[in-house]
Amino acid sequence: MPETTGTLGTSGTARDRILETAGRLFYEHGFRAIGIDTIIRESGVAKMSLYNNFANKDDLVAAYLSTANEQFLGWWDQMEASTTDPLTQLQVIMDGIGDVAASPGCRGCSFTSASGEFPESTHVAHAVAIQHKNEVMSRLTRIAQKAKVTDPDALAAGLMLLIDGAWTAAKVYSPEAHHARYLSATARVLIAAAAAPVRPARKAVKRQARQSIAPAEQRSAS
Amino acid sequence: MPETTGTLGTSGTARDRILETAGRLFYEHGFRAIGIDTIIRESGVAKMSLYNNFANKDDLVAAYLSTANEQFLGWWDQMEASTTDPLTQLQVIMDGIGDVAASPGCRGCSFTSASGEFPESTHVAHAVAIQHKNEVMSRLTRIAQKAKVTDPDALAAGLMLLIDGAWTAAKVYSPEAHHARYLSATARVLIAAAAAPVRPARKAVKRQARQSIAPAEQRSAS
DNA sequence: GCATAGCTAGACAGGTCTGTCTAGCATTTC
DNA sequence: GAAATGCTAGACAGACCTGTCTAGCTATGC
Numbered sequence: 001m002p003e004t005t006g007t008l009g010t011s012g013t014a015r016d017r018i019l020e021t022a023g024r025l026f027y028e029h030g031f032r033a034i035g036i037d038t039i040i041r042e043s044g045v046a047k048m049s050l051y052n053n054f055a056n057k058d059d060l061v062a063a064y065l066s067t068a069n070e071q072f073l074g075w076w077d078q079m080e081a082s083t084t085d086p087l088t089q090l091q092v093i094m095d096g097i098g099d100v101a102a103s104p105g106c107r108g109c110s111f112t113s114a115s116g117e118f119p120e121s122t123h124v125a126h127a128v129a130i131q132h133k134n135e136v137m138s139r140l141t142r143i144a145q146k147a148k149v150t151d152p153d154a155l156a157a158g159l160m161l162l163i164d165g166a167w168t169a170a171k172v173y174s175p176e177a178h179h180a181r182y183l184s185a186t187a188r189v190l191i192a193a194a195a196a197p198v199r200p201a202r203k204a205v206k207r208q209a210r211q212s213i214a215p216a217e218q219r220s221a222s
Numbered sequence: 223m224p225e226t227t228g229t230l231g232t233s234g235t236a237r238d239r240i241l242e243t244a245g246r247l248f249y250e251h252g253f254r255a256i257g258i259d260t261i262i263r264e265s266g267v268a269k270m271s272l273y274n275n276f277a278n279k280d281d282l283v284a285a286y287l288s289t290a291n292e293q294f295l296g297w298w299d300q301m302e303a304s305t306t307d308p309l310t311q312l313q314v315i316m317d318g319i320g321d322v323a324a325s326p327g328c329r330g331c332s333f334t335s336a337s338g339e340f341p342e343s344t345h346v347a348h349a350v351a352i353q354h355k356n357e358v359m360s361r362l363t364r365i366a367q368k369a370k371v372t373d374p375d376a377l378a379a380g381l382m383l384l385i386d387g388a389w390t391a392a393k394v395y396s397p398e399a400h401h402a403r404y405l406s407a408t409a410r411v412l413i414a415a416a417a418a419p420v421r422p423a424r425k426a427v428k429r430q431a432r433q434s435i436a437p438a439e440q441r442s443a444s
Numbered sequence: 445g446c447a448t449a450g451c452t453a454g455a456c457a458g459g460t461c462t463g464t465c466t467a468g469c470a471t472t473t474c
Numbered sequence: 475g476a477a478a479t480g481c482t483a484g485a486c487a488g489a490c491c492t493g494t495c496t497a498g499c500t501a502t503g504c
Contacts, residue, residue, distance in 0.1 A: 014451065030339055032254040035491055046452045051493070113338045115394040117252055119329065126394075133394050137401065157404035158411070164390035165383030172337040172348075172355050179359065182379035186412065189380070193411045236481065257461060268482045273463070 014049040023064045027110055031061055031117045031125070058124050061114065065128040068110050069135075076139065086147035087191055090140070091184075094159060094191075098183030101166040108171025112164065136160065149194040158190045236271040245286045249332055253283055253339045253347070280346050283336065287350040290332050291357075298361065308369035309413055312362070313406075316381060316413075320405035323388040330393025334386065358382065371416040380412045 012020075021043035025034045036057060040047050054060040079093045100106055111129035118125045140159050144152035162183055169180040234242075243265035247256045258279060262269050276282040301315045322328055333351035340347045362381050366374035384405055391402040 029341055030254075032252075032339070033341075036493080037491075047454085047493085048495090049451060052450080057492070107341060108338070109390075112390050112394060116330070116335045116338050117254070119251055119255075119393075119396075121396065129394055154404055154407060157401035158384075158408035160401055161387030161391070161405060161408060162380075162383045163387065165385065165387035168331075168334050168386035168390060169383070171341075172334060172351055174341075174343070179379035179382055182376055183383060185376060186380035186383060189415045190408065190411060193415060258463080259461080269463085269484085270465090271481060274480080279462070 014043075014045045015053040017043045018045055018050055018053065018060070019064060019067060022060055023068065026061065026064060027107060031114060062124045062128050065110060065114060065125060065132070069128065069132045072132075073135065080143070086143045087195055089143050090147070090155075090159065090191055091188060094162070094187035095184045097163055098166060098180060098187075101170040101180035101183060102177040104175040104177070106170040106177070107174045109164065109167035112167060113171070133160075136163070144194070147195070151194070155190060155194040159187060162187055162190070236265075236267045237275040239265045240267055240272055240275065240282070241286060241289060244282055245290065248283065248286060249329060253336060283340075284346045284350050287332060287336060287347060287354070291350065291354045294354075295357065302365070308365045309417055311365050312369070312377075312381065312413055313410060316384070316409035317406045319385055320388060320402060320409075323392040323402040323405060324399040326397040326399070328392040328399070329396045331386065331389035334389060335393070355382075358385070366416070369417070373416070377412060377416040380416075381409060384409055384412070 018039060022034070022039045025039060025042060036047070036050065039060075040050060050060070054063060075096075076093065079096050080089050082092055083089055101108075111132045114125040115129045120126060121130065137156060137160055140156035141152055144155040149155050166180040166183040169178050173180075240261060244256070244261045247261060247264060258269070258272065261282075262272060272282070276285060297318075298315065301318050302311050304314055305311055323330075333354045336347040337351045342348060343352065359378060359382055362378035363374055366377045371377050388402040388405040391400050395402075
């Protein structure tokens, strides 16, 4: 039994090859930067094979993101199953994400990128991204609740901020990674503080009145 | 003295109107989603006025980012000047960014978006973004050093992760903001821990061996 | 042996994008 | 008054992009 089908077929169905190729190209160059023709050419598949499997380009983008979401959650499940203590589970997950974000090939988070390239929250790709982030947030919250920390929402939110910060570092600084290396250690501080509530610091910093921020500066923020 | 120039001129030079309009549209819809023709139409300016002031679209994007960078650093200087204690300076800045990120109109960080839409680090827009993040990092580090905390690099990196996490929340969840509201409180934890070094937690979470992450999952990360 | 399903190859339409060019108007400067 | 400067209006070229269509090939199932 030779090639499964077609002339250029390497392996798998046309749909699989399209998804694999499109995912790689989208991740490396961005969703808008990669055209249908490029995906066709790189995957060695006919254009009609793409449009027979996906309604349009947006549908292909959404399919890629859904696949990526499933893979990520699968990886998460493995990490979480590696231990039973909730606080350790959180730390293991943060360590794992830190390792990925700081690795040379990492270009950040596909879902955040999708949100940026398709800013309308009704866009199917943006919607998948929101769904993904919601899932991550609720998983963090659930584990924090299991750990019986004082404020599970605050711990989950803090860890979420760190995670997305690490993905941003990976995206901006790729392939150097930079401060994503500090994800693990910083998460450890938050987790420890949540477990053993912070004693009033010697010099507690109080929130003070600040001047309001002009609209123009909202757009220029870091 | 009537209109300064032109027929549709609202105020300022053509260059100013182009930069203002382009900035607003880029920020709201993305760099690749907005075309030259749209900028022309919205700013009421002739196409040649754009190409007389900017070499090409990339140059316009870079000019917008440079302006945004200057505005942000100006805002930072104001925040920093509002107090003399370094730890309070850090907290004031984090509070300010948290307020902006959690405000309804905020769509995240222009520089991160630029990195995402122009992934090649040699692209002029990506280069400006890197320069901006470097500047923010070095400012955080400098203040942390002034505060004489044990590990200024770690504190600066931790705060940077939080900041970029907040921008991501704003981008993905706009206009709801969500967990960006936790930026201030989470920063307070990190700052307090850095000021009063963490006592070994009752149940310290140790880093444990983990299975490696398959390349396929690197792309699917949160 | 024949129908069906999945695929290929490539032309094509219609739209959009960037960037150039021409012709001419209005204001300022010398 | 003349030159220079900054701008407008819009046509235009050439590239690229999405999505459709036709024609035909190949393997499988009945």
